[in-house]
Amino acid sequence: MIVTILELRAHILRFLQKFQLVVEPVVKFIIAFAVFHSINKAIGHHEMLMSLPAELLLSLLGTFTPSILLVLLAAVVSLVHVYVASPLLSILVAIIMVILYCFIARFSGKYGYVVLAVPILFLLKIPYVVPLILGLIATPMAIIPAACGVIVYRLFVVISNVALVEESMGIEDILLMYIDVIDRLLADKQMLITIGVFFIIILAMYLMRKLSIEYVFEISIAVGAIVCILGFLAADTMMQTEMNIVSMVFGTVGSMVIALVFQFFRLALDYTAVERVQFEDDDYYYYVKAVPKMNLTVPKRSVKKISEKMEPLPEEEETEADESPVLSDEERYAMGEELDDEPYENPVGENGDSFGE
Amino acid sequence: MLNNRKVRLMTRLAIYEQTEGKEDVRISKYFQTDYVRLNVLKTVVAITVGYLLIMLLLIVYHSEYLIREAVTLDYAGMLTRYVGIYIIVLTVYGAMAMIGYMIKYRASRKKLAKYFRMLRRLRSLYREEDGELADLEEGMISYDRDNT
Numbered sequence: 001m002i003v004t005i006l007e008l009r010a011h012i013l014r015f016l017q018k019f020q021l022v023v024e025p026v027v028k029f030i031i032a033f034a035v036f037h038s039i040n041k042a043i044g045h046h047e048m049l050m051s052l053p054a055e056l057l058l059s060l061l062g063t064f065t066p067s068i069l070l071v072l073l074a075a076v077v078s079l080v081h082v083y084v085a086s087p088l089l090s091i092l093v094a095i096i097m098v099i100l101y102c103f104i105a106r107f108s109g110k111y112g113y114v115v116l117a118v119p120i121l122f123l124l125k126i127p128y129v130v131p132l133i134l135g136l137i138a139t140p141m142a143i144i145p146a147a148c149g150v151i152v153y154r155l156f157v158v159i160s161n162v163a164l165v166e167e168s169m170g171i172e173d174i175l176l177m178y179i180d181v182i183d184r185l186l187a188d189k190q191m192l193i194t195i196g197v198f199f200i201i202i203l204a205m206y207l208m209r210k211l212s213i214e215y216v217f218e219i220s221i222a223v224g225a226i227v228c229i230l231g232f233l234a235a236d237t238m239m240q241t242e243m244n245i246v247s248m249v250f251g252t253v254g255s256m257v258i259a260l261v262f263q264f265f266r267l268a269l270d271y272t273a274v275e276r277v278q279f280e281d282d283d284y285y286y287y288v289k290a291v292p293k294m295n296l297t298v299p300k301r302s303v304k305k306i307s308e309k310m311e312p313l314p315e316e317e318e319t320e321a322d323e324s325p326v327l328s329d330e331e332r333y334a335m336g337e338e339l340d341d342e343p344y345e346n347p348v349g350e351n352g353d354s355f356g357e
Numbered sequence: 358m359l360n361n362r363k364v365r366l367m368t369r370l371a372i373y374e375q376t377e378g379k380e381d382v383r384i385s386k387y388f389q390t391d392y393v394r395l396n397v398l399k400t401v402v403a404i405t406v407g408y409l410l411i412m413l414l415l416i417v418y419h420s421e422y423l424i425r426e427a428v429t430l431d432y433a434g435m436l437t438r439y440v441g442i443y444i445i446v447l448t449v450y451g452a453m454a455m456i457g458y459m460i461k462y463r464a465s466r467k468k469l470a471k472y473f474r475m476l477r478r479l480r481s482l483y484r485e486e487d488g489e490l491a492d493l494e495e496g497m498i499s500y501d502r503d504n505t
Contacts, residue, residue, distance in 0.1 A: 042363065095410050102407030106400075107457070182418055278372035284359070288368045 009265065017291065020274050025063050032062030035074050035116060038123045043160055045084035048075060070118045082159060088174055089159055092181060096155060100148055108145035111138060118149025119156065125247060128255035129155075131198040132224045133262055135205025136217060145197045150198065158184045189239050197231035197318040215262050225256040363482050372476055378472060381465040393458045400454040401447060408443050 016023055036055045044050045049058075058077065062070040075097060083090035105115055114130060121127045130149070134142040162181055185191075201224045208220040229252050236243050275290040374382070384392060416423065423430070 077362070095414060099407045099410050099414075102403040102410075106403060175417075179418060182414070275368075275372045275375075277368060277375060279367055279371045281367070281478075286364060286367065288364070288371070290368050290372060 005120075013265075017274060027069075029059055029063040032059035032070055035059075035062070035070065036077060036255075038120050039074060039078050039081070042123055043078060043081045043085075043156055045081045049080060067113050071113060074116055078156065088178070089181070092178060092224055093155065093159065097152070100151060105143055105148045107141075108148065109141075111142050111145045114142070114145035115148045115152065116126070118146060119153035122153045125251050126255045126258065127194075128201075128228050128252045129258050131201040131228070132205070132221055132255050133257040135202045136209065136219060136259065136263060136266070137223050138202070138206075140199070140206050143195070143202055146198050146202070147195045150191060150194045154188050155185065155195075158188065190241050190243065193232070193235040193239065193241065197228060197235065201227050207283050216258065221256055221259045221263065224259075225252050228252045337353055358418065360482065360486060363479065363486075366475060366479050366482065370472070370479065373472055373475075375469060381469045381472070384462060384465045385469050387462075389459065389462050392462050393455055396458040397451055397454045400450055404447055404450050405443075412439065 033055065035121060036058050040050045040055065048054055062073060079090050079094055079097075082093050105112070108115065111134070114134070117126055118130050121129055127150075130146055134146060158181060162177060162184070178217050187247050204227050205220040205224040211218070229249055232243065232248050233245070234239065236245065275291070276288070277290065278285065278287045280286065387395070
């Protein structure tokens, strides 16, 4: 059973490696389309933007531009929708977005796209996937973009509740509506609870995965999921929110499965990134396609002798054990065999990377 | 003749230059103090803009009260309070930014050091190949110029 799954993974990875040039844009396009489609479904007011050609065009734009532009495009599209519903509200939303950027989002570093992922996954009812995966790959600093995403999502929830009530109104009504929005935002217990629980999940998983035990990542995911369910349950009983417990539990379980699948492919995916570079020296131009070796693909079977008393032989998992996350990072930039005599250094940036622009 | 070891090394160098290296090289053009100061300054500007916007929202939120009590308000007291909060926020953020960017700078420096070790390795490969130091110095310099 396990062997079949491992072989299946090897096949999938080989396929991805072979067709990386095609697969990457396709995946990006699907993500971009999901983003714009869920925005349109959630707060769609602008007819033209909601049409399929517009969605496809925007997604195409998001496919071939850096991912930061997708975040920006999504923000602009949502602002336009809000503007159609109520120009004044859109100004308020824009101001709040700028404030969020100035105080929080600019420190989210390479996890900036999380700000976008959280609201989208909230709409798909599996936002818990975000802390579960961030707990696996990031430092607790990653709570910064995650919190931002939660705030943005709750902001739009509040807005869409208010915008429904709005009709033609005078300056006093507008002021009242504005005060109402701010009041609702500040009184939003759900937002604070979600950010708090997300932070505890990321922190717990971060501390867990530092332990040197077997299956540490899988255990961390389980711990994260348990913390998630217990945290939201405790918060719900203490603070009386109107949260849907059943959907939370199912969402967490679903997120856990996604995180496990992610973990299953993660280390391997780090390896499969084919690099194309070109450079020259005095004699040649080099056009190099560097294909990483996948030494984890086909598991070796080892024969265990049980008739004699001896040290247990390494098990099948051993083939995978030699690509711990530290090594996989190291591998791509390491000096390789020529420099093996160099003292090994921890990959830097474990703490520093997530900081800054 | 193609030298396999050299190609391997140069590929590694090129991959680094095209991915993480870009940022590291950009950072390495600053001294640490300059880099940290520049980014702290950016943070200060961002915080100021954000704080002003928050004040704007606050003023609109309390506009009714402000207009009603316009004559009796303690403007000096309010000013001191909000400027005080601003200075506190600014100090906290500035300190955090300073520490954060310092860590980032050092991390990038370490990665760059690794890169230079690879370059040295390449230099010694050239030396093996040519047996002449002069050529290699020239080659190294042009390689540096082209790629960094």
